[in-house]
Amino acid sequence: MGRPVQQAQDSNFLTVIDERTGEKFRIPIVDNAIDAGAFKKMKAKRAPGEREENETEGGLRVVDTGYSNTAVISSRITYIDGENGVLRYRGYPIEQLAAKSNFLETAYLLIYGDLPSKPQFALFENEVMHHTFVHNDLDKLVSAFRYDSHPMSILTSCFAALGSFAPEANPSLQGQTLYTNAAKGDKAALAAMDKQIYRLLGKSITLAAMAYRIRQGRHFNVPKPGLDYTETFLYLLDHLGEEEYKPNPVIAKALDVLFILHADHEMNCSAASVLQVGSSLVDPYSAVAAGCAALYGPLHGGANEAVIRMLLDIGSPENVPAYIEKVKTKEKVLSGFGHRIYRTSDPRSFIIRKTAEEVFAVTGRNPLLETALTLHDIALKDEYFVKRRLYPNVDFFSGLIYQSLGFPTDYYPVLFAVPRVVGWLAHWRQLMLNPKGVKIWRPRQLYVGEGVRDYVELEGRKEVDPTPANAPTEVPHLFSKRAFLAEYKAKRNEQKPSKL
Numbered sequence: 001m002g003r004p005v006q007q008a009q010d011s012n013f014l015t016v017i018d019e020r021t022g023e024k025f026r027i028p029i030v031d032n033a034i035d036a037g038a039f040k041k042m043k044a045k046r047a048p049g050e051r052e053e054n055e056t057e058g059g060l061r062v063v064d065t066g067y068s069n070t071a072v073i074s075s076r077i078t079y080i081d082g083e084n085g086v087l088r089y090r091g092y093p094i095e096q097l098a099a100k101s102n103f104l105e106t107a108y109l110l111i112y113g114d115l116p117s118k119p120q121f122a123l124f125e126n127e128v129m130h131h132t133f134v135h136n137d138l139d140k141l142v143s144a145f146r147y148d149s150h151p152m153s154i155l156t157s158c159f160a161a162l163g164s165f166a167p168e169a170n171p172s173l174q175g176q177t178l179y180t181n182a183a184k185g186d187k188a189a190l191a192a193m194d195k196q197i198y199r200l201l202g203k204s205i206t207l208a209a210m211a212y213r214i215r216q217g218r219h220f221n222v223p224k225p226g227l228d229y230t231e232t233f234l235y236l237l238d239h240l241g242e243e244e245y246k247p248n249p250v251i252a253k254a255l256d257v258l259f260i261l262h263a264d265h266e267m268n269c270s271a272a273s274v275l276q277v278g279s280s281l282v283d284p285y286s287a288v289a290a291g292c293a294a295l296y297g298p299l300h301g302g303a304n305e306a307v308i309r310m311l312l313d314i315g316s317p318e319n320v321p322a323y324i325e326k327v328k329t330k331e332k333v334l335s336g337f338g339h340r341i342y343r344t345s346d347p348r349s350f351i352i353r354k355t356a357e358e359v360f361a362v363t364g365r366n367p368l369l370e371t372a373l374t375l376h377d378i379a380l381k382d383e384y385f386v387k388r389r390l391y392p393n394v395d396f397f398s399g400l401i402y403q404s405l406g407f408p409t410d411y412y413p414v415l416f417a418v419p420r421v422v423g424w425l426a427h428w429r430q431l432m433l434n435p436k437g438v439k440i441w442r443p444r445q446l447y448v449g450e451g452v453r454d455y456v457e458l459e460g461r462k463e464v465d466p467t468p469a470n471a472p473t474e475v476p477h478l479f480s481k482r483a484f485l486a487e488y489k490a491k492r493n494e495q496k497p498s499k500l
C-alpha cells in the first residue's frame, strides 16, 4: 500500500518576504514541511560592518540546534503522535504488537515493512538464529576487557569489531555501491544487505550475553537449538551447564514484550547517529557501533537506570513528598517522567506497567514498587507536573522489571540496545534503498569564531587569555610516592611530576 499523495493546492505554499531585499519567495509545502534549501535562495548584500563569515551573499542559513524541528529524512517505519500518546510501527499500534506479536516478527515488520507470511517468517527466524553464533576470536576480544568494564563499552566495541570479521561486507573494500545498488534492483546487493542484518540481529544477543558473563568470570555459552530469540538470550546469559536448561516462560515472554517496545522510536539520537555515520557508506557494523555509543549516553539509554538510583535515594514511600518538593525547586529531577515528544503518557508505559505485574508474580514484588507507585500517583496530581505535561515514560517501570530479574543496573542500557539494533537496521536499510541514492549527511554550522588573522611567532605572543576552556587544563597524574621519589631522566619534553 502506497503512501497517500498530497494533492497540490494553491494554498500549499509558504510566502516569505525578505525585507533586506524586498524579494518575495513562494516555498511549496509538501507533507506539511518546507525544504530548508529554499532559504538558500534568499541572498542579500553584506550589511556595512557585517562579518564575512556570515556568508550573507551565499543565502540564508537555518539554525536548529538539537534538531528540534528539522526532519532529516522521509521515513515509512515508525509514527509517533506525542500529543495523543500514539506509537505505531509500520501503521500497527504498539498495543496490538505487544499483545499479539513476538519480537522477531516485529523486527521483520520494522525492517521489511509488512507482517510476514509463515514461510517468510520461517526464513527470517532461521537466518537470524543461524547467525547467533560468533567467531571464536570474539571470545578473546571480550576476555581482554577489564572485569569492571561497562557492558555498553564492551558491546559497542564488539559491534565495531564484527565488521573486521566480514571484509566481504565492507564497502570500503568491495566498492561503495555494495549496498546502494540494491535501490536499483541489484539482487546481490539486496542479499548482501540482508545477510548483514541477519548477522547483526543474531549476534547482538550473543555479544550482549558475553558482555554480561565476562564480568562474572563465567565461560561464554553457545546458542542452543530449539529456543526462540529471547529464550536464547536468557540461555546465553544464565546457563551454567545444567541439563535441558529452559528459561522461565513468564520471564522470556516479558523480555520479549520489552524488546518489542524498545525496537524502534523513529528519529531518536541513536537512530540519527546510525544514519549520520551510515550516510558515509561505511559498513553497517560501524554504523551500528555508532548507534550503540549514542544510546550509551545518560540522556538516551540510561534513564531506566537513573529511576532505580532515584528510588533507592528516596528510600521509602513516606519520603516521596519531600523528594517531590526538591524536584519542584529543581534540586532533583524526576527520572522516568517527561519526554521531548510525548506530552501525555508514553503509550509504552502502560504496557510496561502490566508486564511488571506479570514479572512480579513469578519473581516476587519489587520492594521499590511501593515507592515508585507513591511517586507516580503524587506526581500525576501535582500542579507542577500537570502544568508542564510531565507524565511517566517508558523508563519509569522498566528499571523495576530489570532489577527484579536480577540484572545489574549498568546492564539496563544493554537491554535497550539489543532490541534497538532492529530499529537502527530498519533505518539503515531504508537509507540504502533510497531510489535517489544516499547523500552524505553534512550539517552546516554558523561560524562565530575569530575573523582572519595572521600567524604570530612564538616570541611575539601575548599571555593566553586565562578564561577557563581557552587553554589546556593542568591535570593530576597518578604517581605513587615511590615513583615520585625516584630519580630518572625526563624523556623528551616531559617533566618529572611536580606534585602527588
Ligand code: CMC
Pocket (backbone or CB within 6 Å): 265, 268, 299, 300, 301, 303, 327, 332, 333, 334, 335, 336, 337, 338, 339, 340, 341, 388, 390, 393, 394, 395
Ligand atoms: N523532572 C522534573 N522536571 C522536569 C522533568 C523531570 N523529569 N522533565 C522536564 N521537566 C521540567 C523542566 O525543568 C522544564 O521546567 P521549566 O519550564 O520550569 O524550566 C519543563 O519541565 C519542560 O522541560 P524540558 O526540559 O523543556 O523538556 P525536554 O523535552 O527538553 O526534555 C526529557 C525531555 C526527557 C530530557 C526530560 O523530560 C527529562 O530529563 N526527563 C527525565 C529523564 C528521562 O526520564 N528520560 C527518558 C526519556 S524516554 C527514553 C527514550 O525514549 O529515549
